[in-house]
Amino acid sequence: MDKLIVDKLNLYYGANHALRDIGMAIPAREVTALIGPSGCGKSTFLRTLNRMNDLVEGCRIEGKVTLDGEDIYAEETDVSVLRKRVGMVFQKPTPFAMSVYDNIAFGPRTHGIRARVKLDAIIEKSLRDAAIWDEIKDRLNENALSLSGGQQQRMCIARALAVSPEVLLMDEPTSALDPISTSRIEDLVAELKKEYTIVIVTHNMQQAARISDRTAFFFLGEMIEYDATEKIFSLPDDKRTENYITGRFG
Amino acid sequence: MKTMMRGFEGIKPLSLALRACVLAAAVATVSIIFFIVGYIVVMGVPNITPEIFAWRYDSVNVSLVPALINTAIMTALSLLISAPLGIFAAVYMTEYARRGNRLVPLVRLAAETLAGIPSIVYGLFGMLCFVMTLGWGYSLLAGAFTMAVMILPVIMRTTEEALIAVPDSYREGSFGLGAGRLRTVFSIVLPPAVPGILAGIILCIGRVVGETAALIFTAGTVAKIPDSAFSSVRTLSVHMYSLSSEGLHVDQAYATAVVLLILVIVINMSSVALAKRITEGKCG
Ligand SMILES: Nc1ncnc2c1ncn2[C@@H]1O[C@H](COP(=O)(O)OP(=O)(O)O)[C@@H](O)[C@H]1O
Ligand SMILES: [Mg+2]
Numbered sequence: 083m084d085k086l087i088v089d090k091l092n093l094y095y096g097a098n099h100a101l102r103d104i105g106m107a108i109p110a111r112e113v114t115a116l117i118g119p120s121g122c123g124k125s126t127f128l129r130t131l132n133r134m135n136d137l138v139e140g141c142r143i144e145g146k147v148t149l150d151g152e153d154i155y156a157e158e159t160d161v162s163v164l165r166k167r168v169g170m171v172f173q174k175p176t177p178f179a180m181s182v183y184d185n186i187a188f189g190p191r192t193h194g195i196r197a198r199v200k201l202d203a204i205i206e207k208s209l210r211d212a213a214i215w216d217e218i219k220d221r222l223n224e225n226a227l228s229l230s231g232g233q234q235q236r237m238c239i240a241r242a243l244a245v246s247p248e249v250l251l252m253d254e255p256t257s258a259l260d261p262i263s264t265s266r267i268e269d270l271v272a273e274l275k276k277e278y279t280i281v282i283v284t285h286n287m288q289q290a291a292r293i294s295d296r297t298a299f300f301f302l303g304e305m306i307e308y309d310a311t312e313k314i315f316s317l318p319d320d321k322r323t324e325n326y327i328t329g330r331f332g
Numbered sequence: 333m334k335t336m337m338r339g340f341e342g343i344k345p346l347s348l349a350l351r352a353c354v355l356a357a358a359v360a361t362v363s364i365i366f367f368i369v370g371y372i373v374v375m376g377v378p379n380i381t382p383e384i385f386a387w388r389y390d391s392v393n394v395s396l397v398p399a400l401i402n403t404a405i406m407t408a409l410s411l412l413i414s415a416p417l418g419i420f421a422a423v424y425m426t427e428y429a430r431r432g433n434r435l436v437p438l439v440r441l442a443a444e445t446l447a448g449i450p451s452i453v454y455g456l457f458g459m460l461c462f463v464m465t466l467g468w469g470y471s472l473l474a475g476a477f478t479m480a481v482m483i484l485p486v487i488m489r490t491t492e493e494a495l496i497a498v499p500d501s502y503r504e505g506s507f508g509l510g511a512g513r514l515r516t517v518f519s520i521v522l523p524p525a526v527p528g529i530l531a532g533i534i535l536c537i538g539r540v541v542g543e544t545a546a547l548i549f550t551a552g553t554v555a556k557i558p559d560s561a562f563s564s565v566r567t568l569s570v571h572m573y574s575l576s577s578e579g580l581h582v583d584q585a586y587a588t589a590v591v592l593l594i595l596v597i598v599i600n601m602s603s604v605a606l607a608k609r610i611t612e613g614k615c616g
Contacts, residue, residue, distance in 0.1 A: 137507060139431045165510035176505035179524040188519065189509040238505070245509060 085110040085249060085279040086131060091145035093126060093135065100126050102303045104145070108296075113271060113280045115290035115311065118300030119326065124283040125173075127300065128251050131281065132168035133161055149249070166193055169247035173254040175234035177226035182218060182237060185226045189245035204244050212240035213270050232263025239270065243278075250274065252282040256289070268293050287327055291315050299323045369593070376590035379583040389555040394584045396591060398557045399571035403595070405472065405558070406551070406567050407540045410479035415533060417480075418487030425488075426495040427517045440492075443485035451539075454482040455546030463550055470564040475551025482546065483536035490532025494525035527607040534603045541596060544573045568592050 086108040093101035101123050108114050116124045126135065133154060135141045147154050154164055166189075178185050186205045195201060205222070209215040214236040218229065226237060235255060242250060252271075256264040271280060271293050284290050290297050291311060298308040299320075307314065307323045318324045386395040421439075429436045458478030468474045498521050506516040552564030553574055566574065568588060575585040 132508070134504070134508060137504075162510040162512060165508060170508040172501065172504060172508070174501060176501040178502055178505065178520050188506070188511070192509060192511045192515060241505075241509065 083110045084108060085150065086281075087146075087148045087151075088130075089146045089148075091127075091130060091143070091147065093123075093130060093144075094142045095126075095138070096140040100303050101130070104305045106298060106305060106308050108279065108281060110279045111275055111277070112295040113275050113282060113293055115294035115297045116281065116283045116300060117285070117287065117290050117297060117326070118306075120285065122300040123303045124300050125253050127305075128253055128281060128283055129170075131249070131251055132165050132170055133159075134165075134170065136161065162192075166245045167247055168249040168251060169242035169245060171235070171239050171242055171250065171252045171255045174258050175231060175238050177229070177234050177237060179225065179227060181223050182226045182229070183222040185237060186241045186244045189241060193245060205240075208240040208244040209237075211243050211274070212236045213266060213273070214240060230263075232259050232266065235259060235263065235267065236270070239267070243274075247278065249279040249281065252280065254283050254285060257285065264289075287315075287329075299326060301326070372586065372589045372593060375583075376586035376588075379587040380590060381587070384584055384587055394575065394581045395555075396568065396571055396584070396588050398555050399566050399568045399588075400591065400595070401557050402472075402565040403541055403567040403569075406476055406479065406547070406565065407537055409472065409476035410483065410540055411533065411536065413476060413480035414484040414487055414536070418484050419491050419529060422488050422491035422495060423517055423522070426492055427513065427521065440489075443488050446485040447489065451482060451543055451546040452549075454478055455549035457481070458546060458550035468562060470550065470552030470554075471562040472551060472558045472565045473561040475547050475565065478546055478550040479540045479543065482543075483539055486536050486539070487529075487532050490535065491525070491529045494528025494532070495521060497528065498524050523610075526610050530603055530607045530610075534600060537599055537603075538596065541567070541592070541599070542569055543567070544569045548573070568595070 084107040088104055088106050088108075091101055091104040092099070104127060116127065118124055129135045130143060130147060131154075135143065143155065149164070149167065153159070154168075178188065180188075183205060186208055187201050190201060190204050195204070206215065206219075209218065214233060218233060218237070221229075226234065229237060235258075239250075239255070256267050259267070268289065271282065274280060275295075282290075282294065294311045296309065297311045297314040299306045299314065299318075299322075301322055307318060307320045309319075314323065315327060318327065383393040384396050386393045387397055389395040389398050425436050425439060455478065458474055458481070462468050462474035462477050463470060466474075502520050502524070503516055506520040511520070547567055547570050551566070551570075553566045553570055554564040555566050555571065555574075556563070558565050569592065572585050572588045572592065575581040575588065
């Protein structure tokens, strides 16, 4: 079952043609990794999946992206609902300058949940799902900025989970973290894919190989190859993919 | 002598000269401040008598109480007019206007220019516009509007800077959760900017409290607590100016200066405390 289908997607930042004719089908409840040298458009592509590029001035998009068969760029699409269904975790943790509790409650409150009991339950569940409940259950009233980097990132994952998304987009979520925090988040991804569809950008090849079911290789704004992860890492079809995963460039 | 020479050998003459300049500047600044404050205190404190705190002013007691109250009203009123305007204008310019908007740099330039204009020019403008054309006369209202116009660009610029200092990751994080622009601005971007905005407001309070020329032309010099918005009022600074220019009550002018000094210190300290409470309250 394909959750997201991308068809003939072209994206321009002004005159810069950043994504060229991308087509791919992202299956539900699997981890899809996007790899490729930096500047090849991985982040840009990821952000087209929940329309975060709408905020970038001079950005123009052609083509089609569907979520469960609905065109997300259609005029009647409610972007707020789309971003609730397709959540995002950024490269650097993005805690807001408020308590851990308020950080996580922000999403549910945005979508109309006000009752304290309900919020308490959501916050506990999201923190448990993000494997950080035991560490910070006594620190919910502390400023989120006082957490460590790894904790901040898992809190941000919890914050994204709190609005019960269907898809989770992660843009190099471990690139700013130490190895222990990184392996925690990798374990977490393996756990989360039981419930969520995950698309993760990573520049770390081992990470892609470890945690993903399918891998797409991007190069200079094009998607060169997209296949089962074992296939990409053992028998890639394209010479450029092979060069990249064997470390010959990028 | 020899050891001293050796001590200086390692240091380049230029850096030695710079160090001396820095030290001299610091000493000069501190001693100037101490001298002024000390002078005012020495001249003023002996003249702080019960009479100058009488409820009503007359030419015998030379009370500063009406002026003190007028200062509070004037400051509050001008902030009430300009703070919402300035803050919302800044929010529009940083959060809503598109990057390519031609109006924004123009408004910014205008604000910067306006912030540098001498206050007497605002006084003249206020007199022509509010006092005469609108027919408000020398009044609290005309004074407050003039002050509001004068501090508006300062509030706008400081708020803008405070908003720009909020990292874009806050905005992205918020939009990424499906929040709209309004919710993002008011729940996520504004709270961490509050200390910066308050710093701008403190600056403006200082401007209004210290203003004389522009207020003499617009609010007049009547030393009474106003009956209405159209009563003429004198603030503490204007009171001081009047006393010393008349030359009859120089002692009381010094006493007034002490009160003014205390007022400014109290305002600054309470604003800092307020900023602290607000930012900490956000995390409770
Ligand atoms: N906000 C933006 N405005 C203009 N150009 C951008 C913007 N973001 C990215 N780009 C350009 O798009 C291309 C792809 O960038 P990006 O998606 O960030 O690559 P990656 O995430 O693979 O490193 C780069 O050439 C980059 O300069
Ligand atoms: Mg990137």
